[in-house]
Amino acid sequence: MKFIHAADLHLDSPFLGLTSLPPAFLTQVQRSTFAAATKIFDRALAEHVDFVLLAGDLFDRAEQSVAAQAYLFDQFNRLNAAQIPVLISFGNHDYATDQHQTLAYPDNVTVFGSQVTTHTLTLASGETVAVSGFSYPQRWVADDVLADYPDHAATDWHVGMLHGAVRSGGPADHYAPFTVAELQAKHYDYWALGHIHHHQLLASDPPIVYAGNPQGRSVKETGARGAYLVTSHGTKLVPEFFPTAAIMWEPVTLDSSATTLVELGQKLVAWLQAHPASQPTLTVLHVTLGQALSASDTAQLTDWVALFQRTQHKVLQTAQREFVRVTVQQAAEPLTAPKLDQTYWKRGGQQVFTVANQQDLLGKLLQEPSLAAWAQDLSPADLKQAATERLNQRLREGGDHES
Incomplete structure (x- = not known):
């Protein structure tokens, strides 16, 4: 037996904050979730798998675009022509809505409803496979859904599909929480998990596996992204990860020892030439300078970053890199007590720049998936550093900003 386990395709991800990229590269980024998903379906056809499991968050939001729906419809038709069944469960991003009910997928597609059910497949080899799963009826599922999963059926294989997170015991347990022990108690042969974007093996007997997402969507999603090809070996199912990310x-x-923007630009060109990427790469660059730039260079820093990316486009293209964010940290100039009470700033920073305060500041904005994806790149440390640099700059500019 052989099947593919994938999850978290997040088609239609908006990739906010990348408008400074060259238009052609930006288009490539915006299409990357589709390109990565295509590699999954291509692999399914090339391997002649028995079926494909998609464990939640196929779409980035509950209201899917026509383009995303049409794309999946076409891919499912490709698999249907090869007689490859597809089993889908929707997750917290694309939870089951009326829109899902009105779209008639090809006959090879089984969509799990809001209650745990079991679908049984009979393979060409004669083997039987039971697959149990459910789709989110709303964004949060805090109930103990594991109680509704049956024990191992009277089939050759039993696979569980679950879009959820390991139980933490805290208030954030609203993504179908579970424990590894609960999954193992069902005596299934494989658990196909979704929701966590980093591919990982929670247990090996049986395999309890997060497929991760096929395409990273922010700088917090680095490293290989992909899906799993799962093959039977005797009485065991063995997962093999394969990469799919387009970006x-x-x-x-x-x-850097650079003391001027001209010198900094030269050093960045040299670095790009010495460190080409193996595939198109969105690079978040943080430069630490050994000493402060002049006041004139500091004032031009933001415009200089944009100018560098335009004038060095060919160098960036050859290196298969684009800078999506460049920060330059200058050596701190000592500030005297009348300008800034460092002890007060440190104490105040510890109280102000916290995760709780950041979440309170953003408020309901975090409930919108696209804005939440953008905000996940921010941390209290990032905000504190930006505030510190801004305050230091204002203090250096003149006494009218001093306190």
Whole structure:
């Protein structure tokens, strides 16, 4: 037996904050979730798998675009022509809505409803496979759904599909919470998990596996992204990860001795030439300077970053990199007590720049998936650093800003 386990395709991800990219590259980024998903379906056809499991969050939001729906319809038709069944469960991003009910997928597609059910497949080999799962009826599922999953059926294989998170015991347990022990108690042969975007094996006997997402959507989703090809070996199911990402993300930190923007530009060109990426890569660059730039260069820093990306487009293209964010941290100039009470700032920073305060500040904006995806790139440390640099700049500009 052989099948593919994938999850979290997040088709139609907006990729906010990337408008400074060259138009052709931006288009490539915006299509990357589709390109990555296509690699999954291509692999299914090439391997002649017995079926495909898609464990939630196929779409990035509950209201899917026509383009995303049509894309999946076409892919499912490709699999249907090869007689490959597809089993779908919807997750917290694309939870079951009336829109799902009105779209008639090809005959090879089984969509799990809001209650746990079991679908049984009979393979060409004669083997029987029971697959149990459910779709989210709304964005949050805090109930103990594991109680509704049956024990191992009287079939050759039993696979569980679950879009959820390991139980933490806290208020955030609203994504079909579970424990590994609960999954193991069902005595299934494989658990196909979705929701967590980093592919990982929670247990090996039986395999309890997060497929991760096929395409990273922010700098917090670095490294290989893909899906699993699962093959039977005797009485065991063995998962093998395969990469699918069309675009990579990479954070880079550089220490530089540059003292001017001209010199900094030269050093960045040299770095790009020495560190080409193996595939198109969105690079978040943080440069730490050994000493402060002049006041004139500091004032031009934001415009200089934009100018560098335009004038060095060919260098960036050859290196298969685009800078989506460049921050330059200058050596701190000592500030005297009348300008800034460092002890007060440190104490105040610890109280102000917290996760709770950040969430309170953003408020209901975080309930919108696209804005939540953008906000996940921000941390209290990022906000504190930005505030510190801004305050230091104002203090250096003149006494009228001093306190």
